[in-house]
Amino acid sequence: MSLTTKTLGRGRRVAAGSLIAVAALGLTACKGGPDAASRPSSAAAPVTSQDTERGNGAQSAGGSAQSSAAKPQSSANGQRPSAPAKAASPGGKPTAKSPSAAQSQASAMTASDRCNAADMSLRLGRSDIGAGNIRYPLVFTNKGKKACTLRGYPGVSLIKRDGSAVGKPATREGGSGPVVRLQPGQSAHALLHTLNDGVSDTPCWDRSQLVFVYPPGSKESMTTGSDGLRVCGGRFDVTAVEAGALG
Structure with missing residues (x-):
């Protein structure tokens, strides 16, 4: 083979190699584009607004789950469970502050110790007239045991x-x-007070025949003859009871 032939074959191989290299570079440019080398990698890409919204949605969902866990669970019918009932007394009613045993005992003793109408007699004593006033003793006597x-x-x-x-x-x-305090057979009295006729211009009342009386603290009534008691001057008073009998 001549020298010319060898030189021509070597030139063709060099030209073919150059064409292959140029073709490879062209394919690389088409795939990556002109900015492929300068674009940052996906690992370092900044977070977009869409990614932020997704993140907030996830946090909201997490917060809702926590809130749901913190709230009391509803019953099957959709109503919340009621608050614990207050402590009740043995009778079923809420416990209230009740009087002490000493107070209850004192009240019971006072009520049982009071003189009742059924255990007393009543009479109107003699009138006491003086200085334009008339007073009548109203006498209570303990006839109980x-x-x-x-x-x-x-x-x-x-x-x-x-x-x-x-x-x-x-x-x-x-x-x-x-x-x-009245022992059996003892008496106490209150005084009825009015004015003499003519002391005042206020007309006298009609004459009465009976005195109708409720003893102190009692709801039971007693009566006794009034001996013609007549109120004049519009004045008719009664005092509190005192020990002893008058008239």
């Missing part, structure tokens, strides 16, 4: 035999007085 107590004002009205009222009930005069 045990001691009892009275304290305060009796309720007093005047009535006729047919039961019709005369005037108005007596008003209270003076202080409430001490506790009066």
